[in-house]
Amino acid sequence: MTDLAHIRNFSIVAHIDHGKSTLADRLIQETGTVQDRDMKEQLLDSMDIERERGITIKANTVRIDYTADNGEKYVLNLIDTPGHVDFAYEVSRSMRAVEGSLLVVDSTQGVEAQTLANVYQAIDADHEIVPVLNKIDLPASDCDRVAEQIEDVIGIDATDAIRVSAKTGQGIHETLEAIVNHLPAPKGERDAPLKAMLVDSWYDAYLGVIVLVRIMDGVLKKGMRVKFMSNGTLHHVDRVGVFRPEMQMVDQLGPGEIGFLTASIKQVRDTRVGDTITNDRNGAETALPGFKPAQPVVFCGLFPVDSAEFEDLRDAIEKLALNDASFSYEMETSAALGFGFRCGFLGLLHLEVIRDRIEREYDIELITTAPSVIYHVYMKDGEMIELHNPADMPDMSKVDHLEEPRIKATILVPDEYLGDVLKLCQDRRGIQMDLTYAGSRAMVVYDLPLNEVVFDFYDRLKSVTKGYASFDYQMTGYREDSLVKMSILVNDEPVDALSVMVHRDRAETRGRAMCEKLKELIPRHMFKIPIQAAIGGKVIARETLSALRKDVTAKCYGGDATRKRKLLEKQKAGKKKMRQFGKVDIPQEAFISALKMDS
Numbered sequence: 291m292t293d294l295a296h297i298r299n300f301s302i303v304a305h306i307d308h309g310k311s312t313l314a315d316r317l318i319q320e321t322g323t324v325q326d327r328d329m330k331e332q333l334l335d336s337m338d339i340e341r342e343r344g345i346t347i348k349a350n351t352v353r354i355d356y357t358a359d360n361g362e363k364y365v366l367n368l369i370d371t372p373g374h375v376d377f378a379y380e381v382s383r384s385m386r387a388v389e390g391s392l393l394v395v396d397s398t399q400g401v402e403a404q405t406l407a408n409v410y411q412a413i414d415a416d417h418e419i420v421p422v423l424n425k426i427d428l429p430a431s432d433c434d435r436v437a438e439q440i441e442d443v444i445g446i447d448a449t450d451a452i453r454v455s456a457k458t459g460q461g462i463h464e465t466l467e468a469i470v471n472h473l474p475a476p477k478g479e480r481d482a483p484l485k486a487m488l489v490d491s492w493y494d495a496y497l498g499v500i501v502l503v504r505i506m507d508g509v510l511k512k513g514m515r516v517k518f519m520s521n522g523t524l525h526h527v528d529r530v531g532v533f534r535p536e537m538q539m540v541d542q543l544g545p546g547e548i549g550f551l552t553a554s555i556k557q558v559r560d561t562r563v564g565d566t567i568t569n570d571r572n573g574a575e576t577a578l579p580g581f582k583p584a585q586p587v588v589f590c591g592l593f594p595v596d597s598a599e600f601e602d603l604r605d606a607i608e609k610l611a612l613n614d615a616s617f618s619y620e621m622e623t624s625a626a627l628g629f630g631f632r633c634g635f636l637g638l639l640h641l642e643v644i645r646d647r648i649e650r651e652y653d654i655e656l657i658t659t660a661p662s663v664i665y666h667v668y669m670k671d672g673e674m675i676e677l678h679n680p681a682d683m684p685d686m687s688k689v690d691h692l693e694e695p696r697i698k699a700t701i702l703v704p705d706e707y708l709g710d711v712l713k714l715c716q717d718r719r720g721i722q723m724d725l726t727y728a729g730s731r732a733m734v735v736y737d738l739p740l741n742e743v744v745f746d747f748y749d750r751l752k753s754v755t756k757g758y759a760s761f762d763y764q765m766t767g768y769r770e771d772s773l774v775k776m777s778i779l780v781n782d783e784p785v786d787a788l789s790v791m792v793h794r795d796r797a798e799t800r801g802r803a804m805c806e807k808l809k810e811l812i813p814r815h816m817f818k819i820p821i822q823a824a825i826g827g828k829v830i831a832r833e834t835l836s837a838l839r840k841d842v843t844a845k846c847y848g849g850d851a852t853r854k855r856k857l858l859e860k861q862k863a864g865k866k867k868m869r870q871f872g873k874v875d876i877p878q879e880a881f882i883s884a885l886k887m888d889s
């Protein structure tokens with residue numbers, strides 16, 4: 291156990307790509323925590339997908355031993371936090387476990403939307419903040435300008451901001467000294483009953499559920515019995531350890547320390563982030579202030595392309611859910627797609643990560659239906675229904691009104707793209723709330739319906755601003771609007787998986803766009819196929835896909851049997867990615883592509 295005065299607990303907050311992981315790796319390397327030859331690039335981003343996409347998803351942690359210039363030995367605990375908007379909630383919970391933050395800003399770029407969102411969370415958690423200007427090795431680096439911007443926009447003193455190149459290692463030693471000298475030591479009482487905060491938990495195939503804890507008071511020891519205060523469950527602690535970053539077992543953890551325990555817990559769901567862990571007897575009387583659980587906000591259906599793979603899909607989803615309590619699922623049947631699951635996610639990136647993992651790790655091809663938010667449907671009899679799936683929309687004659695979730699979106703963008711951003715937000719039914727300038731960048735705040743954002747807003751924003759805009763959002767609440775369910779009929783059959791909720795004023799435009807897209811995406815058949823969009827019984831848009839006359843093998847006159855067979859095989863392979871609806875084959879990609887809007 292380390293005494294409190296020699297512990298520093300911190301996190302690193304930054305906008306995506308400003309160098310958070312590179313800096314963390316450098317701190318680990320400089321202190322010899324990991325031998326150079328073991329140093330894999332980006333140590334802390336452990337999952338493949340994270341590494342591929344260059345984003346950090348799961349909060350990770352590492353304990354670093356550091357002998358400071360004053361000759362004293364310190365233990366530095368770094369909790370890594372995710373950088374993407376979908377995971378803002380995970381950022382907030384890991385912040386509660388530490389006393390300070392390094393605020394990393396790319397000195398060639400300046401403050402971005404997620405710099406702001408994350409630093410405000412650190413300020414909310416009462417952190418001491420050390421500003422770090424990164425990438426000073428690049429010619430475009432402009433530390434004075436960025437330091438001034440940090441003061442203007444965020445309002446913290448940046449005169450002593452540390453100038454760093456996480457790439458060359460310059461400034462790393464100064465950063466370590468600043469952690470020791472400027473961040474506060476944790477507080478806590480060794481003799482008090484145990485109070486450990488459950489910061490995170492995940493499933494490990496060998497050890498079961500691993501629980502990341504921050505000890506507030508008391509001592510956590512191997513072999514003791516502990517109580518999880520939220521539900522009173524008792525557990526026998528099998529192991530106590532720390533991350534360096536690989537696991538290292540220790541006998542006990544004292545106040546201010548960060549580490550993990552295992553206690554033969556089978557499911558991540560049995561652990562609640564924010565819970566307080568105490569002794570089973572004579573434990574703490576009051577729990578630490580908890581976190582609110584992360585609520586899924588985006589829902590979509592996941593169906594196997596090959597219906598024989600339904601059980602495999604169930605298995606994959608159950609396994610993934612064991613390790614991710616913020617992901618919800620329930621079985622769903624669709625007239626069009628058969629058996630599948632309706633799943634809830636924290637945001638679109640979360641959705642994509644889970645979908646990719648199912649396809650890649652479990653080798654199951656999926657049809658993903660249009661993402662939807664949760665609508666509040668107020669019935670005439672006073673009842674309120676939470677609508678997760680447009681296909682379940684009750685009969686409109688019984689509905690009094692609908693409410694949809696809204697968000698407050700903050701966008702930072704260079705001046706020259708401001709016009710395009712305003713137009714995009716306006717087109718998505720946004721209401722402008724604020725517009726200010728910080729140097730040559732504008733900061734716009736919009737009130738927007740979440741459903742206009744979940745689908746492709748972020749992609750559109752990146753494309754109209756050539757990647758220069760940054761974006762962050764938070765949910766604000768529900769508001770009534772004129773919303774309707776639009777159904778799509780292919781060959782006169784409604785395809786439930788294609789139904790969407792839309793604003794009444796935009797229904798016709800959206801309906802027409804969807805029919806046109808589907809006409810391009812659905813291959814021609816031997817018969818004519820009408821494609822229609824309808825609200826209730828009323829058709830609001832229509833396209834017709836003309837019939838195909840020749841069969842593919844017809845052009846193989848003569849008796850070239852091999853070529854004929856090859857063509858038929860090709861056709862069959864193409865068909866695998868299709869689903870049959872009545873007599874019509876609809877390709878997998880249609881379910882998502884049909885919804886992409888061009889503005």
Ligand SMILES: Nc1nc2c(ncn2[C@@H]2O[C@H](COP(=O)(O)OP(=O)(O)OP(=O)(O)O)[C@@H](O)[C@H]2O)c(=O)[nH]1
Nearest residue numbers: 307308309310311312344345346373425455456457
């Ligand atoms: N030239 C230069 N490049 C850097 C420096 N620090 C980081 N980079 C590069 O910047 C890119 C982003 O760095 P990361 O460390 O992955 O950024 P991050 O903030 O962790 O990103 P997320 O994990 O997505 O939040 C990588 O290509 C790094 O190699 C630096 O000091 N100088």
